[in-house]
Amino acid sequence: MAAVAAVKPYEFEAADRLENFHGNQLLYIGWDQHLMFCAPFCFPLPPAMPFRAFVEQVLPGAFGYHPEFKQIDWSKAEWLASGQPFKPDWDKSLTDNGLAHKAVLRLRTPGLTGIKGSAT
Amino acid sequence: MDMPVAKKKLGLKERYALMTRGLDWQTTYQPMDKVFPFAKYEGIKIHDWDKWEDPFRLTMDAYWKYQAEKEKKLYAIIDAFAQNNGHLGVTDARYVNTLKLFLNGISPLEYMAHRGFAHVGRAFPGVGTRVACLMQSLDEIRHSQTQIHSMSNYNKYYNGMHSFPKMLQRVWYMSVPRSFFDDAVTAGPFEFMIAVGFSFEYVLTNLLFVPFVSGAAYNGDMGAMTFGFSAQSDEARHMTLGLEVIKFVLEQDPDNLPIVQRWIDKWTWRGYRVLTLVAMMMDYMLPKRVMSWKEAWEVYFEQNGGALFKDLARYGIRPPKWLDQIEFDKDHISHQAWSTLYQYGGASNFHTWMPSDEEMDWLSAKYPNTFDKFYRPRFEHWRDEQKKGNRFYNMTLPMLCQTCQIPMIFTEPGDPTQTCYRESTHKGMKYHFCSDGCKEIFDHEPEKYKQSWLPVHQIYQGNCFNPGVDPTAEGFKPLPVVLDYYGVGFGRDNLDFEGSEDQKNFAAWRGAATTNV
Amino acid sequence: MSTIDLRTVTIKPLRHTFTHVAERIGGDKPATRYQEGTFDIQATHNFHYRPTWDPDHEIFDRARTAIVMKDWYAFRDPRQFYYGTYTAARARQQETAESNFAFVESRGLVSALPEAVRHLALELLLPLRHLEWGGNMNNAQICDYGYGTAISQPHIYKAMDHLGIAQYLTRVGLLLADETALDAAKQQWIADPKWQGLRKYVEDSFVLKDWFELFVAHNLVLDGLLYPLVYERIVDDDITMKGGSAIAMLTLFMTEWYGETAKWVDATIKTAAAESPANAQQLSQWTREYLQRGVRAIQPIARHALGANAEAVLGDIEDQFKSRVAKLGLAL
Numbered sequence: 001m002a003a004v005a006a007v008k009p010y011e012f013e014a015a016d017r018l019e020n021f022h023g024n025q026l027l028y029i030g031w032d033q034h035l036m037f038c039a040p041f042c043f044p045l046p047p048a049m050p051f052r053a054f055v056e057q058v059l060p061g062a063f064g065y066h067p068e069f070k071q072i073d074w075s076k077a078e079w080l081a082s083g084q085p086f087k088p089d090w091d092k093s094l095t096d097n098g099l100a101h102k103a104v105l106r107l108r109t110p111g112l113t114g115i116k117g118s119a120t
Numbered sequence: 121m122d123m124p125v126a127k128k129k130l131g132l133k134e135r136y137a138l139m140t141r142g143l144d145w146q147t148t149y150q151p152m153d154k155v156f157p158f159a160k161y162e163g164i165k166i167h168d169w170d171k172w173e174d175p176f177r178l179t180m181d182a183y184w185k186y187q188a189e190k191e192k193k194l195y196a197i198i199d200a201f202a203q204n205n206g207h208l209g210v211t212d213a214r215y216v217n218t219l220k221l222f223l224n225g226i227s228p229l230e231y232m233a234h235r236g237f238a239h240v241g242r243a244f245p246g247v248g249t250r251v252a253c254l255m256q257s258l259d260e261i262r263h264s265q266t267q268i269h270s271m272s273n274y275n276k277y278y279n280g281m282h283s284f285p286k287m288l289q290r291v292w293y294m295s296v297p298r299s300f301f302d303d304a305v306t307a308g309p310f311e312f313m314i315a316v317g318f319s320f321e322y323v324l325t326n327l328l329f330v331p332f333v334s335g336a337a338y339n340g341d342m343g344a345m346t347f348g349f350s351a352q353s354d355e356a357r358h359m360t361l362g363l364e365v366i367k368f369v370l371e372q373d374p375d376n377l378p379i380v381q382r383w384i385d386k387w388t389w390r391g392y393r394v395l396t397l398v399a400m401m402m403d404y405m406l407p408k409r410v411m412s413w414k415e416a417w418e419v420y421f422e423q424n425g426g427a428l429f430k431d432l433a434r435y436g437i438r439p440p441k442w443l444d445q446i447e448f449d450k451d452h453i454s455h456q457a458w459s460t461l462y463q464y465g466g467a468s469n470f471h472t473w474m475p476s477d478e479e480m481d482w483l484s485a486k487y488p489n490t491f492d493k494f495y496r497p498r499f500e501h502w503r504d505e506q507k508k509g510n511r512f513y514n515m516t517l518p519m520l521c522q523t524c525q526i527p528m529i530f531t532e533p534g535d536p537t538q539t540c541y542r543e544s545t546h547k548g549m550k551y552h553f554c555s556d557g558c559k560e561i562f563d564h565e566p567e568k569y570k571q572s573w574l575p576v577h578q579i580y581q582g583n584c585f586n587p588g589v590d591p592t593a594e595g596f597k598p599l600p601v602v603l604d605y606y607g608v609g610f611g612r613d614n615l616d617f618e619g620s621e622d623q624k625n626f627a628a629w630r631g632a633a634t635t636n637v
Numbered sequence: 638m639s640t641i642d643l644r645t646v647t648i649k650p651l652r653h654t655f656t657h658v659a660e661r662i663g664g665d666k667p668a669t670r671y672q673e674g675t676f677d678i679q680a681t682h683n684f685h686y687r688p689t690w691d692p693d694h695e696i697f698d699r700a701r702t703a704i705v706m707k708d709w710y711a712f713r714d715p716r717q718f719y720y721g722t723y724t725a726a727r728a729r730q731q732e733t734a735e736s737n738f739a740f741v742e743s744r745g746l747v748s749a750l751p752e753a754v755r756h757l758a759l760e761l762l763l764p765l766r767h768l769e770w771g772g773n774m775n776n777a778q779i780c781d782y783g784y785g786t787a788i789s790q791p792h793i794y795k796a797m798d799h800l801g802i803a804q805y806l807t808r809v810g811l812l813l814a815d816e817t818a819l820d821a822a823k824q825q826w827i828a829d830p831k832w833q834g835l836r837k838y839v840e841d842s843f844v845l846k847d848w849f850e851l852f853v854a855h856n857l858v859l860d861g862l863l864y865p866l867v868y869e870r871i872v873d874d875d876i877t878m879k880g881g882s883a884i885a886m887l888t889l890f891m892t893e894w895y896g897e898t899a900k901w902v903d904a905t906i907k908t909a910a911a912e913s914p915a916n917a918q919q920l921s922q923w924t925r926e927y928l929q930r931g932v933r934a935i936q937p938i939a940r941h942a943l944g945a946n947a948e949a950v951l952g953d954i955e956d957q958f959k960s961r962v963a964k965l966g967l968a969l
Contacts, residue, residue, distance in 0.1 A: 004565045005162050005308060006689035014549055014570040020581045028519040028552065030528070030539050036498060038460040039518035039527035040539060044580040062516040082543060082550075102550040104519070104541065119537035120498040130811075138816055139804045143770035145827055149840040158690045180801030181731040188728030191721040205646055231678050235697075235781065238793055242777040243690075247770075251800065254777055258793055262720040265674035269721075272673055276650035283656045285677045295685070302685040305696055571686045578683075607656065625651075633646045 018101045025101040027054070027094065029062075032108045033119045036066055040104065051097050052090040068112045078108040136177035141170070144247045158243040162308035164380075165373035169246030172368050175360035176252070183255065187262070194266060194350045201343040202273040208633055211339040211407040213278070213626035214617055218405045219271055219344060220280040220470040221397060222332055225297045227267040228288045232301040233316060234260035240309035249368075252361045256317075259354040266347045273343065277629075278622050280469045283607035287469055290584065291606045292575035293397075293461070295525045299572060300394045304387075306568070311383050313365045319387035322362035323428065325355060326420040327395055331402045334410040370435040377436050382564070388440035389557035393524040400457035403483065404475060412486035413454045417446075442557045445533040451487055452536055455495040456529045462502070463514035464527075466599065469608050471617035474503040494536055511616060515599065517576045522551045523558035523569055530554045546570060661710060674719040676710055678786040701782050702849040703919050704909055709785030711912065715904050716897065723794045726897075727801070730890055734805065737886040738812070746883035747813055754881035755813055761871060761942055762888070763822030764832050766806045768863070771839035772799030775855045782848040791901055795856070798898070802891055809887050831941050834934035835863075849909070850923050856902050858927040861958050862935055864895040870950050871942045903965055910966035921967040928958065928969065 004010045018025060025047050030040030041062050045054065055074065063069045079086040082104055088097050099105070114120040130138070147155050159166070178186075200206075210216065237257035241250045268284075275281040288294045304315040333348030369376050399413035411419075429439040458472070465472040475483065480499065483491045502512050518527035532538045533556075542553040546566040553559040562569045578584050579598065582591055584605045591598070603610050612621055653659070654668035657677040662668055684695045694701060699709070716726070741747060747755070776796035783789035810818045826832050838859065845851045868891045877885050885892075910917040932955055939947040959969055 004567045004689055006692055007157065007161050008692055010567055010687070010689060010692050012567065012571050012687065012692075014547070015572060016570075016574065016577045016581075017549065022582065024580070026577065026580070030519070030541070032539070033537055035456075035459075035494075035531075035537070035539070036463075036501075036512075037514065038456065038463060038529045039520075040541075041516045042519045042576050042580075043516075065512060065514075083541060100550075102552070104543065104550070104552060106541070115501045116497040118494055118497040120494075120501065130816075138811065138819060139807050142819060142823060143766055143803055145767055145823065147840045147843065148827075149837040150844050155840070155843045161689075179804050180727075180797055181734065181804065183797075184724055184727040184731050184801070187720075188724040191724055195721060205648065208646065228678065228680070231786075232680070234793065235679070235789070238777050238780040238796075239690075242774060242781055250774075250777075254773070254793070254796060254800070257777075257780070258720070258797055261790065261793060264678065265670075265720050268674055268678075269670055272654070272670075275655060276652055277648070279651070281655075282652060285657055285680070289680055289683045298680075299685040302696060306686045306688040306690075308689055568686050568689075573683050573685050629646060629648045632648070 016102070021101075025094070027099060028102070028104040029059070030104075030106050031063055031066075032106055033112070033114050034063070034066060034068070036115065036120045037063065040106075045094060047095040048093045050091055050093055051088045054094065055090070068109070068114070071112060072109050073111075076110060078110065080106040080108070132177060133174075136174060136179065139179050140174070140247055140251050142247075144245070152245065156243065156245045158309050159245050162310050162379070164310045164369060164376050166246070166369070167372055169244075169249065171371065172246050172248040173364055174248045174252065175364040176357045178255065178357075183258075190350050190353070191262075191266075194346055195269070197346045198270050198273075198343055201346075205629075205633070206342055207274055207277055208626070208630050209340045209342075213622045214405065214471070214473065215339045215341065215407050216274060216278045216622060216626075217280070217470040217472075217617070218332065218335060218401050219274055219341075220278075221401055221405070222344075223267065223271045223275075223281050224284045224287045224291070224469060225294055225397065226328070226332075227264050227271075228285060229297055229301045230260050230264035230267065232305060234258075234264060236301070236305040236312055236316060239305065240312050243309040249365075252364075253313075256358055256361060259358065262354065263347075263351050266350065270343045270347045277625065279609065279620075280471075280613045280622075286607040290575075291467075291469055291608065292464075293468060293526075295573065295575050296397065297394050299525050300390055303390065303568075310369065310379075313362070314369075314380060314383040315387040315390070317358070317362040318366045319384060320391050321355070321358045323388060323421070323425055324391045324395060325359065326424070327416055328398055329355065330420065331398055331406075331410060331416060335402070335406045338408045338410050339406060366432070366437075367435070370432075370437070374436075381437060384437065385441040385557075386561050386564075389442055389555075389561065390524065392446060393526060393558070396453050396457045396526060399454035400461065403454040403486070404458040404479075409482065414450045414486060417450045422447075441560075442555070445555065445557070448533055449530065451490040452494070452531065455483075455487070455491065456531070459495070459498060460518075460527055460529050463512050464518070465616060466513040466515065466614055467603065467606075467608070469606070469613045471615065471620050471622060473617040474499055474506065490536065506616070506618075513615075517579065519552060520574050520576050521554035521558050522572055522574070523553055523562050524555075525572065525574060526554060528552065528554050669717065670721065671714070671717040671719050675786050675790060679784075679789065697784055699784050701784070702847045704849040704912075704916050706784075706909065706912055706916075710787045712785070712787040712905055712908050714787070714791050715900050718791060718794055718901075727798070730893060731801075734890040737889055738808065741883045741886055742812065746886075749880075750813075750883060751880045754876055754879050754884065757942060758872075758876060758881060758884045759810065759813055759818055759822070760825070761867065761938070762806050762884075763810045763818060764826040764829075765867065766803045766810075766819070767823065767826045768835060768839060769799045769803035769806065771843070772855060772860075773797070773803070775839075775842055775851055779848045779852055779856075788905065795898065798894060802894070805888075805890055809884075812887070831937035834937060838930055838934040849920075852905070853920060853923040854927045856898075857906060857962070858924060858931045858958075860895065860902070861899070861961070862928075862931045862954060864891065864899075865954050865957065866935055866939055866950070868892045868895065870954070871939075875943060875946075903961070906962070906967070907965045917966055917968070921969060924962055924967055925969050928955070 021044050024044035027043050027045050028040050043058060079088055234257050237253045237260060241253035241257055244250050271281060288298055304312050329348060333345055336344035369380055402413045462472045480496055505512060520527055528539060530540050532540045540555055542559040544551050544559060544563055551562060579602055585601045586605050589601045608614055617623055653665050658668045658672050659665045661676050679697055688696055773796050776792045780789050780792035783792060826836060842851055842854045868888055872888050873885050910920050939951050943950055
């Protein structure tokens with residue numbers, strides 16, 4: 001990576017470093033083929049939160065408006081973390097699942113293709 | 121110094137040269153590098169500032185005269201428009217939302233351009249360059265103020281415009297245009313000129329102004345139309361300056377080419393991303409449409425821009441990167457953006473709505489390959505839900521692109537069903553991007569973009585509450601306090617157009633106008 | 638729609654001005670265009686990136702000057718200049734200047750000038766083109782680094798005024814002589830000993846870091862000594878007495894401009910000094926320093942133009958300047 005051309009050293013702390021979030025870390029999640037939600041979501045979550053709590057307590061508030069959300073068969077759901085296949089342990093924490101600050105997840109629900117199959 | 125018998129009549133060019141060139145001198149009591157400390161650090165090599173061709177030759181006395189005449193005419197129209205309740209003559213009150221977008225998102229940037237051009241004007245050692253830049257600095261404060269003054273009357277009768285300086289600095293989607301300009305003014309003077317003078321003022325300006333100015337004209341808004349037309353002769357000067365800058369820099373030294381090319385790539389992409397808001401405005405917010413975003417892109421970028429880059433090829437410049445993606449995306453971005461502002465309509469300063477049947481048919485006709493397939497089902501679903509009293513307000517904050525700061529709404533090049541994810545790791549931390557363009561811009565200058573004030577993250581850091589707010593209190597609800605911080609009045613400035621105060625007032629006032637006669 | 642007579646409707650506005658303007662003018666009431674075009678237009682917070690040209694500061698940063706203000710919008714331009722009023726004022730002045738140039742030219746007043754007067758006018762006025770160019774640079778710098786539109790805005794106007802004045806001086810040169818006179822004057826500016834004090838003063842000001850100090854150095858002190866000396870005492874008094882009233886016609890713009898601009902300079906100093914004893918002290922200290930240097934810098938010019946009378950005139954100018962700044966709250 002190149003350096004910024006500047007009149008003197010040009011280095012700063014990242015605006016979004018972990019310690020700025022009062023004990024939480026950021027986790028992003030998008031639901032593939034469900035673009036009714038225009039973009040993936042961003043959550044500040046305790047690193048110790050079990051993955052199960054994330055799915056069962058956090059996601060409904062975010063994705064619940066979609067009629068297909070109730071139809072998700074979670075046993076068949078597929079996950080990607082940073083684009084790579086990811087097998088979460090539902091009873092382990094975010095940290096123990098290897099999800100660090102600003103990790104990004106993609107949820108895939110085969111068979112659910114959005115409103116009228118339009119990826120909405 | 122004998123009295124000359126018959127004076128040689130000076131030509132315009134010669135006379136202008138005497139009026140400007142030669143005013144400067146090589147300083148000796150202070151070293152030139154200290155007097156002009158920003159002229160070299162970007163790596164651009166200038167050997168002879170006198171090779172600068174003045175793009176327009178306007179002495180100050182002529183400038184004052186012409187501009188004062190233009191101002192007089194403009195303010196006469198603004199006054200008449202206000203006195204005659206001209207705002208009641210617009211197509212319908214939905215139109216006013218385009219002005220909210222403009223006043224909050226664009227006018228303060230005109231002001232930033234004013235300060236930016238003052239900065240680079242001072243920074244350049246060349247006289248011709250300095251004068252042209254400072255004159256543009258002066259023009260830009262004009263544009264900022266004539267826009268504020270034109271819209272001042274709208275602010276009296278409609279919501280969403282009352283706190284525009286605060287909103288630009290706080291409201292989430294405003295960080296898109298704002299960070300664009302912050303990026304440009306924090307760059308060195310040459311990059312600023314390529315960013316604003318060339319890429320924005322020359323390559324992309326028509327895509328900003330034609331939609332707004334023609335949009336105003338089509339929708340009966342003489343006030344906004346007039347400031348647009350009045351600014352046009354200034355813009356013509358700015359465009360010639362932008363072009364002269366790039367030619368001058370490229371002619372000075374072959375080493376400048378790769379630096380300039382990278383800036384063209386970067387700033388065309390940055391500018392294009394900001395224009396997403398204009399695309400949305402053109403296709404969804406004008407009750408009477410001028411042309412589609414796609415058509416505008418084809419005319420003003422693909423045709424006009426194509427000719428420009430053909431012309432610049434002799435300097436070794438190639439067209440900007442990522443045009444293939446832009447070409448593919450022109451069928452999508454306006455719909456993706458309107459979907460975004462519609463669902464986050466609880467957190468913004470203007471009203472949104474679902475298009476009518478007739479409007480959807482227009483969109484189908486303009487976007488035959490994509491609208492019915494990908495977007496109509498979404499919109500019809502939302503409209504049905506809205507009728508059932510279940511209007512979609514997305515209350516969960518979105519993931520933003522680290523560079524352009526737009527929520528990650530864009531899709532993979534070639535696959536409009538798949539969100540485009542890109543990421544980089546810098547000093548142990550992940551950064552996320554909406555596109556290859558935004559990722560590459562970050563990767564080149566991570567120390568710059570890691571500073572981004574991303575509205576979503578800032579809310580989660582607790583930086584978007586007014587003093588005295590306690591986010592640890594029981595039952596704390598962030599949205600109302602964030603709106604408070606934004607200066608957005610809940611239920612007045614935000615939410616759907618249907619049922620809004622703007623809608624009711626306009627109907628009542630216009631009704632009074634039509635029955636009074 | 639053409640059938641609707643919109644004028645017949647009386648509707649009650651929801652508000653009379655913008656929220657941030659209302660907060661500054663004591664409530665929601667009609668505001669002036671100066672107020673709406675000025676108040677709070679500059680960004681103050683949530684900046685995205687630090688400048689590559691100044692990584693120690695934000696894009697706009699209060700810390701770029703030693704002057705401290707609780708509210709940088711305490712400054713008011715008594716001329717109420719926004720772009721529209723500024724260009725209107727200058728357009729009127731340029732119209733007068735234009736007719737004065739035309740008058741001097743059409744009546745052949747230049748050839749009627751005594752040679753000594755013509756010579757002195759060229760020697761005195763043409764090197765000032767470069768000084769005015771310096772004024773353009775310095776005021777652009779203040780516009781760039783200044784904090785808040787109330788104080789940064791008038792500086793772009795003043796920067797361009799200096800350019801305009803440099804161009805009027807160029808026209809004087811072309812009218813009294815030809816372009817070789819411009820080259821000769823530039824040589825004087827660069828090498829003639831009597832101009833070196835001023836050139837050094839200006840070059841030193843180019844590298845000042847504190848923009849308010851620069852304001853004091855250029856707009857308060859340098860303008861405050863030079864304009865009274867050159868345009869009032871030398872041109873309007875001395876040269877006119879020696880048969881050079883045509884020169885005074887050609888520089889009327891400068892005389893009027895200075896009178897008008899000084900009112901705004903005074904208002905600016907007064908507001909900053911009244912804010913706190915620390916500000917007043919800092920401004921006084923700068924003014925003392927630059928006054929001393931400024932008087933020294935203009936001495937050779939005064940002596941060249943006024944001869945034996947120079948010391949008396951300089952003494953007057955310095956006294957007037959001191960009583961002017963005393964009224965603004967400075968203690969020299």
